[in-house]
Amino acid sequence: MKLLKRLRLLILFLPILFNDAVIAQNLPYKNSTLPIDARVKDLLSRLTLEEKISLMGYRSKAVPRLNIPAYNWWNEGLHGVARAGEATIFPQAIGMAATFNPGLLQQVADVISTEARAKYNLSTAQNKHLMYMGLSFWSPNINIFRDPRWGRGQETYGEDPFLTSRMGAAYVRGMQGNDPLHLKVSATAKHFVAHSGPEATRDEFDAIVDEKDLRETYLYAFHHLVDNGVESVMTAYNRVNGQPNSVSSSYLQNILLKEWGFKGHVVTDCGALDDVFLRHKTLKNGVETAAAAIKAGVNLDCSAILQDDVLAAVNQKLLSVKEVDASLTKVLRTEFKLGFYDVPQQSKYRTYGADSISNAAHRALTRKMAQQSM
Numbered sequence: 001m002k003l004l005k006r007l008r009l010l011i012l013f014l015p016i017l018f019n020d021a022v023i024a025q026n027l028p029y030k031n032s033t034l035p036i037d038a039r040v041k042d043l044l045s046r047l048t049l050e051e052k053i054s055l056m057g058y059r060s061k062a063v064p065r066l067n068i069p070a071y072n073w074w075n076e077g078l079h080g081v082a083r084a085g086e087a088t089i090f091p092q093a094i095g096m097a098a099t100f101n102p103g104l105l106q107q108v109a110d111v112i113s114t115e116a117r118a119k120y121n122l123s124t125a126q127n128k129h130l131m132y133m134g135l136s137f138w139s140p141n142i143n144i145f146r147d148p149r150w151g152r153g154q155e156t157y158g159e160d161p162f163l164t165s166r167m168g169a170a171y172v173r174g175m176q177g178n179d180p181l182h183l184k185v186s187a188t189a190k191h192f193v194a195h196s197g198p199e200a201t202r203d204e205f206d207a208i209v210d211e212k213d214l215r216e217t218y219l220y221a222f223h224h225l226v227d228n229g230v231e232s233v234m235t236a237y238n239r240v241n242g243q244p245n246s247v248s249s250s251y252l253q254n255i256l257l258k259e260w261g262f263k264g265h266v267v268t269d270c271g272a273l274d275d276v277f278l279r280h281k282t283l284k285n286g287v288e289t290a291a292a293a294i295k296a297g298v299n300l301d302c303s304a305i306l307q308d309d310v311l312a313a314v315n316q317k318l319l320s321v322k323e324v325d326a327s328l329t330k331v332l333r334t335e336f337k338l339g340f341y342d343v344p345q346q347s348k349y350r351t352y353g354a355d356s357i358s359n360a361a362h363r364a365l366t367r368k369m370a371q372q373s374m
Contacts (some may be wrong), residue, residue: 003016015079016212025145027042029041029043031343032343036333036337040329040332040333040336049324052328055300056272056300056331057301057302057304057306058072064261069245070129071340072129072131072133073129073134073136073267074138075116075132075134075138075185077116077137077139078093078140078141078155079091079092079111081119083132084132085112087357088112088115088363089370090108090366090370091142092154092155093157093167094155096157097156097167097297098165100166101152106170106172106173106174107365108365109173111174113137113356114352114362116135117352118290118353118356118357120133123350136188136232137187137188138186138188139171140157140167140168140172141190141191142156142165142168143196144158144217144221144232145159146158150196150198152197152309161216162220169228170188172187172225172228174189175350179349182337182347183231183334183339186338187231188230188231188234189230189232189233190234190236191269192236193236193245194236195196195207195236195237195238195245196218196272202238203275203277204238205237205238206238206239206241207240208241222256226256227260230266232267232268233264233265233267234267234268234270237269237275239282244282245272246273246298247283247298249296252266253295253296254323256297257297257353263330264330265299266297266330267299268299268367269302270302272302273306274303277289277357285314286290286305287309287316288308289311290305290312290313291310291318294310294324295319298327299327299330299331310324
């Protein structure tokens with residue numbers, strides 16, 4: 001009898017659920033002929049506050065009533081699509097920088113993004129929305145390799161800010177593509193700012209940097225990538241002159257957003273917001289940190305502080321709903337630029353499949369890059 005009752009309830013509600021799905025497909029935010037800002041505004045107006053907050057973490061939650069699937073923002077591709085099965089692997093970034101050939105690096109990044117799109121197409125066809133299968137890449141690493149003892153120096157383009165800026169911009173062009181309708185993938189310049197080790201104490205380290213060194217050494221490449229359209233910037237774990245990067249109005253709000261006019265989204269490094277109150281101890285708890293991060297310019301959190309604590313921050317009047325909306329707007333804009341709310345047939349990258357991954361042409365390019373790096 002219980003089974004029969006459940007079946008009756010399912011039959012009763014199925015038309016309602018189906019109707020909601022049909023309506024969602026015809027809403028303005030699904031209309032690709034509208035400007036992106038209009039589509040973002042429409043989608044934002046349909047989300048509850050709780051749903052908005054659920055989209056502010058790297059494990060973005062599904063919103064079934066609007067046909068929005070879950071999405072994991074974490075992907076890596078410094079020298080090939082990482083941690084997602086077979087892929088073409090190129091020399092590490094430090095080796096590619098040794099070519100002094102930005103044009104070749106742009107070709108490499110184009111291959112990486114092609115393989116990323118192929119993996120995304122294959123996984124979404126199976127309705128899988130997994131880590132390392134998305135289109136948002138947390139690369140390149142444009143930190144300055146000042147000390148050879150730093151254990152992540154191989155991820156960078158070396159010690160020279162000018163070379164780093166040119167190689168980084170070439171990588172971004174190759175990754176993001178030149179399609180006027182969609183980004184191929186989104187690239188992320190990391191880690192902002194003044195992060196060059198030490199690795200062991202990065203979560204509590206305070207980098208004391210004067211204005212000249214900050215501008216000429218540590219900010220130079222970031223500024224160049226912003227000018228060249230990088231879609232995302234990732235904050236660093238450390239403090240700079242006493243301010244944790246992820247809640248720093250001085251560096252995020254004043255320099256990145258206002259002075260440079262950055263229009264993309266800002267994501268924290270993983271666990272960086274936890275560090276603010278647990279290790280740097282500049283704020284008391286996650287609620288204060290969530291409010292400070294959004295006010296400073298953070299839009300997406302690679303942990304769960306925003307998802308867990310923004311609602312409390314609003315309820316305690318540390319943050320307004322308007323500020324939450326403004327923050328989420330930048331995340332949604334990136335999603336629209338990637339084509340998440342368009343039908344797949346509209347994407348020029350829809351045909352990429354298994355034959356676009358680690359094929360003969362891609363392997364020939366990695367050999368060429370390796371040869372020129374020597």
